[in-house]
Amino acid sequence: MPHSRGKGSRPAYRLYILLLLFLLNSLSYADRHLFSILIPAVKAEFGVSDSLLGLIGGPGFIISYVLCSMPLARLADRWSRRGVLALAATLWSAATAACGAAANITQLALARFAVGIGEAGGLPPSQSILASLFGEDRRSAAMGVLASGTYFGLILGLVGGAAVAAEWGWRAAFFALALPGFPLALLFWFTGPRRQRQDVAPGAGREGPSFWASVRMFWNIKSLRLIAIGVGTFNIFGYAGAVWMPAYFMRSHGMSIIEAGAWLGMGSAIGGIVGSIASGAMVDRLRVRGEHWQLRLPAIAFLLAFPQNVVMFMMPGGAGINLGGTHIPAVAMVTMLGGFLAACWAGPSFSAAARLVAQSQRAQATAMLVVIINVIGSMIGPSLSGFVSDMLMGRLGEESLRISLLIMSLLTLAGGMLFWRASTHYARDLAAREVI
Template sequence: MSDRKIVRQPTAPAERDGWYAYYVLAILLLVYVFNFIDRQILAILAEDIKADLGISDAQLGFLYGTAFAMFYATFGIAFGRLADSWNRKKLITLGLSFWSIMTAASGLARGFLPLAACRFGVGVGEASASPAAFSLLYDYFSPRVRTTVLGIYSSGISIGAGLGLFLGGAILKGWADLYPEPALAPLGLKGWQVAFIAVGLPGFVLAFLVSSLREPVRGGRDGIVVEDNPHPFREVGAMLLGMTPLANWPMLGRQGGRKAVLLNALAGLVIASCAALLALVSHDLLQWAAMGIGVYAVFSWAQTLAMRDPVVFGLIFRTPSLIRLILGGSATVFMLPALMFWFVPFLQRFYAVDAGQAGAVMGGAYAGLGITGVLAGGIVADQLRQHFPQGKLVTWLGGMAISLVAAFLSLNSNSLPFAYATMFVSHFFASVAYGPWISMVNDLMLPRGRATVSAFAYMVNTMIGVALGPYLIGHISDALSASGIESGEALRRAMLTGLAITIVGILVVLTALRHVAKDEAGLLDRAKALGEPLS
């Protein structure tokens, strides 16, 4: 259990929703934009990387999804815990610097494995950003505007994804025009390598700006001030150790006895067996070894959290609406990253669109529609929430349902303008849904656990959606192509299979409607019942 005392007091008078709070929001928004530029640029570079390195669609899906996601998910949990107990601006500064280095280093990769290693590093660095940013923004803004604020922050997804596509396409075209003979280019660099270097290096300037921000009082805007943790790295070190196979057993034994060690060993054996079976069936050891390690790390983290902080553990796993939001929302993400990554290669293969055109059209649309979508979603959700407690959830459900239908229409069209238009509609309404989702997750947690629950939500989101979605669609596309189906049609059919998982996710979240009002109203009572020292 946490030994940090929580004191109820009037909302701190400092750091109200003034100009400095919005300055902090602008800087954190830029961080999130860079986060998604460095992540999404791979989509526009995919066809060039595939041709240059001679890799398959499944390997492309691994680079975009699993290689990034497993490290993002596992380190996100540890960094989320660190953000709940340490200086959040320092954490973001260090993480941003590291992922910028790894993005630039991707441009020096000459093979699949070195590029995968760089993607591992990008995942580690980017894991530091959002949990700490959510926690900071909750301490800078009042409850009445938080969904809108998180919606503005979340627009970084669309802005960054759009800029990544636009910049990547422009750099590919510009480099090809400058050096039509690749062998004559400086250091023999290809266009896709230059693109990684160009978007990675500016992150260091932004890291300097983040380092200059002021750290607000944790929980001050909620009148629930949390004392600083005197040993934040000890807690995080224990958490990382708790996710490490074999090395975690002595700690589990001290805290939970022989039963805890046996449970962990049994879980590890089951996970390893499942991963081995999937690797045998798919002939892809790297994918399923990475997934197995990630799933084991998550189980071990949850086991450690239950022993070290049963209050936060209980609030996560015993709050019906929260666990439904996280699981169902993550299932819908199976569609979104996969579509964001594979739609550009689909345009190139199915409609013979070149990278420059695809980057310009999709990049501009993703950025513009994403911004308006998250702003609209935040405003609508905040307004509906004032009239009935399920307002945020209704906004999410409506946005995701419309997004799903539009994506289905786009992939079943033979008209390029119609495919563009309906995918734009899909992206807009998916953006509408994002802010309300993460806001609801944070509404159902104490201030001292918000970064942890955000990290957990992102971890599940990343493992289900990002690690599996792009890879499985690539794997299905490879299998269909091997059977003789044309590559563009094979990719289209593979993408359609991902939409079915989204339907399941929407149905799961729908069951949270009757729980969310009661769960939010009873948060402090549940925390006290779990042993939280409220006074």
Template sequence: MAASTSSTPLRRRYTYEWYVVLICMLAYVFSFVDRQVLALMIEPIKRDLHLSDTQFSLLHGFAFSLFYAVMGMPLAYLADRFARPRIIATGIALWSLATAACGVSQTFVQMFLARLSVGVGEAALSPGTYSMLSDYFPKEKLGRAVAIYSLGSFIGGGVAFLIGGYVIHLLKQITTLSVPLLGDIHSWQLTFVIVGLPGFLVALLFILTVRDPQRKGLVQDSTGQARRVSMLDSLRFIREHGKTFACHYLGFSFYAMTLYCLMSWTPAFYMRRFGLSPVEAGYTLGAILLIANTTGVFCGSWLNDWLMKKGRADGPMLAGTIGAIGMLVPAVMFTQVSNLTLSLGLLVVAMFFASFPMPTSTAAMQTLSPNQMRAQISAVFLLISNLIALGIGTTLVALLTDQVFGSPKMVGMSMSAVNLIATLLAIGLLWLGCKQFRLSIAREAGKSTVAKVNEPFATGSRITADTPV
């Protein structure tokens, strides 16, 4: 009896690892609150800073994405070499300070610089987190861990709309306030201070309770020692799988363009087209993000895992393709109907499918990439994705509204045009990427087989298989 009991493997609970997932998700929530609350306050910000839609889009999209993209690369390089919790905690503190700084901005230039700094801080979070989760969890649990972390984006976006709506309601009779140390500020500026400062507590909790996991799946040199990998090594790996990464990076970037278009301009659309107040828009859209988008993340993750269990090595790419197909019609049509209830119903469907790639795009990168390259390869993706989706996509909507249609009330037409083109490109690229991803997985599996018998790569290094956590 004793022998039988001892031979039965114990099932690990991963209690601490799931705690890390939750604390990373909490940081992601705060990052999206700080990022997204701007969208709900578009009209008072435009009024008080005398901005056009195009200028506002530069604050919401381009300013943030510019430094988020540029700083993501060096920060990911550090995350692949040094303690990741310290880097992430520093980023949380920085973006929290920058968000509060938005609350004291008096001009377009000051707000633009503050938004740049928000992007710098947030660039530290996702690449480091993806890398840590890949070391904390075996591959069969990684999809769920990434999905739960990804929920933070939509919980944060929903909370941003809810908090923004509540603060606007609370201060609706007040145009300016006198705040100690800050002087007289507009009511919308106080919102940035309120949502920014609590992030310092998250940074403190992170640095005190999260430990850096042991790295697994390391690239080794010919002597069997873990080899230090440079950014050039990561770029060579991307080039080696060039077709796969081209389809992945561009396909999911255009997918994200539709998502960010929905999240950035939907409040303005409903306020301008259907006359919703900022409070009504905040509560309505906050509820949609918290329900539709979070459900979509779970379903996208489940679909990915189900496809993988069915033997589809391209499960992450195929799940993204299916999600993009489901998103196409509602993302284009919700701005074209005249009934508010029908429009919101279509928006719910669009938001549900728009959330599919959050876990699947990450799972694809982390599965294919060696350990020392994971954060850097994620950073390259975030660089391309944010420049295309957030930088170009949100600004393109504003340019169409200002320069082509010539009226702020035509923002719905601009959204439909951008969503149509972006979603069609996403479907085509991800569908083509399914085959390329299967080929890349097979190629890396072949290298691992060669490594097991100590035969060198063409580059003189090898990759160890992931050991169970």
């Protein structure tokens, strides 16, 4: 794909925008994951059940995220990707601050709902901007770097949030992570790339296909549909883990809030960062041998995730090694491998979606993926795992969450098989669409 003239074609500017998008994505996920490390403190103050906290951590956030993703992506494709992203970052930062100011559980739930609205406008325009700035030979790698912000955000949310909460309380943690979003949003508003003429499909007209026509068109691309369902199925477990893993570390492995945040954050994030960046770079090299490798590599990673999760959830509490006087929990080391495997889908998948649709529809295609992934994953995972944990509590006590998460991890196999199926259709879909 030829790059546009002007500053958008300069390598230094492309790297600057990639860095800025990476920071915004990191902050978005930090705000999202912060809630999970604060669950024990919120539960203690408001006296609510695991089931209710699971609803707030899952559906309470995801309903607004899902409802707003496609409309905001459509606005980004037709108005301004830069403007939508800057306004979205401002909103999710303000809503995160409102979480810290909540006087009761209802206000906290409403604030989390607002965080979901803001974050719905983050990823689709970011992916669309990168797809326009980077050619096919580097696109998966660039999107892998963007995806690695998920795991930097995990460190920031879990480790940073835990540290602030331990020193000044859980409300201060929300305030601390809300603040950086405002200057970053302002910076992107003034320096982000403007829409170029080639970003609009020739002859598409100002309105283009209707909302539902676009949805039907994306859904009819079989590999795109299977990517969405595959990741969504995998993430029934993935999103359950995002909300409940800190509590699992504390309940089953005897960690404090600081220890759980630090070990989970470092283990998941190191693996996730390496997995995001490496998978994108590997796919850019492997797909010259066959387009199916664009999706075959994530399929293999998902299938390998199940045995890794069995090891992680069957591991006895307190197991680990002593290194230089420091006890390193074995569960944290296994979590690092889990983070690597779970991260291998994002860069290759979003890059595949960008190739399967017209340039003027990329934000919407990304949003459709995000919506389906979250409807299947986030709407079900956190609340279901909390419900199963409550059901097992009478028999298993503090170990109920361990078994709940182990059961949920079976879904990683289903996600891998769906991705494998998608890889068998990808080359044909790419040829049929005849897009760059």
